[in-house]
Amino acid sequence: MMAASSRSGAADGEHGAAGQAESKKAEAGRRRPRRRDVPGKLIVVEGIDGSGKSTQLLLLEKWLRYNMFEVFRTEWNSSDIVRSITSKGKKKEALTPTTFSLLHATDFADRFERHILPLLHAGYFVLADRYVYTAYARDVTRGCDPAWVRKVYDFAIKPDIAFYFRVPLDTAMDRILSGRPKLKFYEAGADLNLSKDLYESFRIFQHRIVEQYEAMHKRESFVVMDATMPIHEQQMIMRAKVRKLLPKKLKKKTVLEVPEHV
Amino acid sequence: MMAASSRSGAADGEHGAAGQAESKKAEAGRRRPRRRDVPGKLIVVEGIDGSGKSTQLLLLEKWLRYNMFEVFRTEWNSSDIVRSITSKGKKKEALTPTTFSLLHATDFADRFERHILPLLHAGYFVLADRYVYTAYARDVTRGCDPAWVRKVYDFAIKPDIAFYFRVPLDTAMDRILSGRPKLKFYEAGADLNLSKDLYESFRIFQHRIVEQYEAMHKRESFVVMDATMPIHEQQMIMRAKVRKLLPKKLKKKTVLEVPEHV
Numbered sequence: 001m002m003a004a005s006s007r008s009g010a011a012d013g014e015h016g017a018a019g020q021a022e023s024k025k026a027e028a029g030r031r032r033p034r035r036r037d038v039p040g041k042l043i044v045v046e047g048i049d050g051s052g053k054s055t056q057l058l059l060l061e062k063w064l065r066y067n068m069f070e071v072f073r074t075e076w077n078s079s080d081i082v083r084s085i086t087s088k089g090k091k092k093e094a095l096t097p098t099t100f101s102l103l104h105a106t107d108f109a110d111r112f113e114r115h116i117l118p119l120l121h122a123g124y125f126v127l128a129d130r131y132v133y134t135a136y137a138r139d140v141t142r143g144c145d146p147a148w149v150r151k152v153y154d155f156a157i158k159p160d161i162a163f164y165f166r167v168p169l170d171t172a173m174d175r176i177l178s179g180r181p182k183l184k185f186y187e188a189g190a191d192l193n194l195s196k197d198l199y200e201s202f203r204i205f206q207h208r209i210v211e212q213y214e215a216m217h218k219r220e221s222f223v224v225m226d227a228t229m230p231i232h233e234q235q236m237i238m239r240a241k242v243r244k245l246l247p248k249k250l251k252k253k254t255v256l257e258v259p260e261h262v
Numbered sequence: 263m264m265a266a267s268s269r270s271g272a273a274d275g276e277h278g279a280a281g282q283a284e285s286k287k288a289e290a291g292r293r294r295p296r297r298r299d300v301p302g303k304l305i306v307v308e309g310i311d312g313s314g315k316s317t318q319l320l321l322l323e324k325w326l327r328y329n330m331f332e333v334f335r336t337e338w339n340s341s342d343i344v345r346s347i348t349s350k351g352k353k354k355e356a357l358t359p360t361t362f363s364l365l366h367a368t369d370f371a372d373r374f375e376r377h378i379l380p381l382l383h384a385g386y387f388v389l390a391d392r393y394v395y396t397a398y399a400r401d402v403t404r405g406c407d408p409a410w411v412r413k414v415y416d417f418a419i420k421p422d423i424a425f426y427f428r429v430p431l432d433t434a435m436d437r438i439l440s441g442r443p444k445l446k447f448y449e450a451g452a453d454l455n456l457s458k459d460l461y462e463s464f465r466i467f468q469h470r471i472v473e474q475y476e477a478m479h480k481r482e483s484f485v486v487m488d489a490t491m492p493i494h495e496q497q498m499i500m501r502a503k504v505r506k507l508l509p510k511k512l513k514k515k516t517v518l519e520v521p522e523h524v
Binding site for chain 2 (some may be wrong): 032095096098099102103105106109110112113114145148151152154155
């Protein structure tokens with residue numbers, strides 16, 4: 001709480017004049033907000049299922065809370081307003097690539113405008129478990145035009161850091177499928193007719209998603225994480241990166257390790 | 263039926279070689295279909311409520327059916343898959359301009375890919391009561407970026423003819439509000455805070471929509487209709503325009519007037 005308020009104060013100081021000039025330009029020319037218009041910080045994790053990104057994000061949240069920052073964590077496809085219809089459409093297996101893409105974009109826009117952006121304005125750390133890059137990767141794999149998908153999502157603010165968890169496909173598959181869960185139709189990419197076997201379809205689909213991530217990681221300035229490293233080591237790298245976003249005074253106060261008992 | 267099948271045959275002959283070349287290019291470079299890729303014809307009516315466009319489209323449908331063409335008429339916001347959530351979101355009055363826009367785009371995409379495009383491929387006359395231009399006008403009025411909205415909808419095929427029904431605002435308002443219906447929140451543009459009075463808000467909103475139509479009619483090559491003309495006269499203009507789309511042999515067979523008793 002204390003840290004949170006002094007942080008946003010300090011952030012104001014840091015970006016103050018530039019931030020105001022940006023805001024004015026934003027009002028005149030374009031309505032889309034930019035990172036510098038908001039005092040909060042947006043941290044994103046991306047990677048295929050089984051890359052360990054959600055575990056890492058939870059540890060990051062724990063650490064930020066321990067250091068008294070205000071944190072909001074948000075997941076892909078979790079908007080109330082659209083969830084019902086997305087699953088309804090998915091059940092019917094009646095979605096085309098374009099409707100699939102637009103449904104998820106609507107869901108994301110709802111979440112972005114009602115939660116993510118207001119909380120960034122309020123100075124929060126917003127932690128996003130998947131962000132627009134998940135849409136880029138999936139929708140393009142499904143056959144949507146890459147430039148179109150990027151344009152659809154260009155209402156979204158660029159994150160301060162996007163961590164990409166790079167993991168060998170076999171490692172990720174082992175982690176997910178060790179329990180042999182029942183795969184869902186779209187989750188397995190079964191709409192793409194990749195294989196009659198759902199698990200094989202899932203594997204091919206995940207492989208193509210990885211290709212998309214690898215193709216975009218430079219352009220999108222991902223911080224590439226070696227997701228085969230021990231959990232704690234990965235977390236320390238992330239914390240150090242995130243700490244760099246803080247103004248000097250707060251950076252010193254923010255400890256990297258959280259005591260075991262917390 | 264007879265006319266319908268011979269028409270699509272004739273259309274094949276007319277566009278044959280060029281159409282195939284286009285298709286090939288479409289596969290290689292872009293996935294979006296073009297008008298020439300499909301044997302069917304897409305006719306659109308646009309204009310504010312009370313402009314008489316729906317009446318005219320029904321008369322056009324009657325005429326085409328009388329001349330034995332296969333016809334499919336489709337309305338804005340009528341997709342099963344998305345209707346429930348759109349009205350749910352509308353009830354909550356929780357939609358931002360972006361989510362409002364994307365919800366309608368999803369609805370439209372669903373309808374376009376499941377009905378409009380397949381029927382155009384099957385050689386139908388598809389009659390659309392409002393098309394992407396309604397989205398352009400409304401979403402931009404609500405504050406969305408014009409280039410963004412156009413990009414979102416660029417999966418949609420260009421219509422063969424888009425009729426725009428130009429009508430003085432007072433005439434349209436009189437036609438709609440003569441029964442003083444209960445206006446809905448979004449219908450009246452009440453989310454834009456134009457006026458505390460719903461009817462006044464509706465009026466200002468419609469005025470802005472008209473401005474958008476007027477701003478786009480040249481670029482989009484609308485056929486501008488004087489919607490104050492007698493119904494029958496307007497209809498004759500429309501039929502003559504649509505008849506021009508037919509191959510020569512069919513053009514001759516297609517009578518403009520439908521006998522009274524039909």
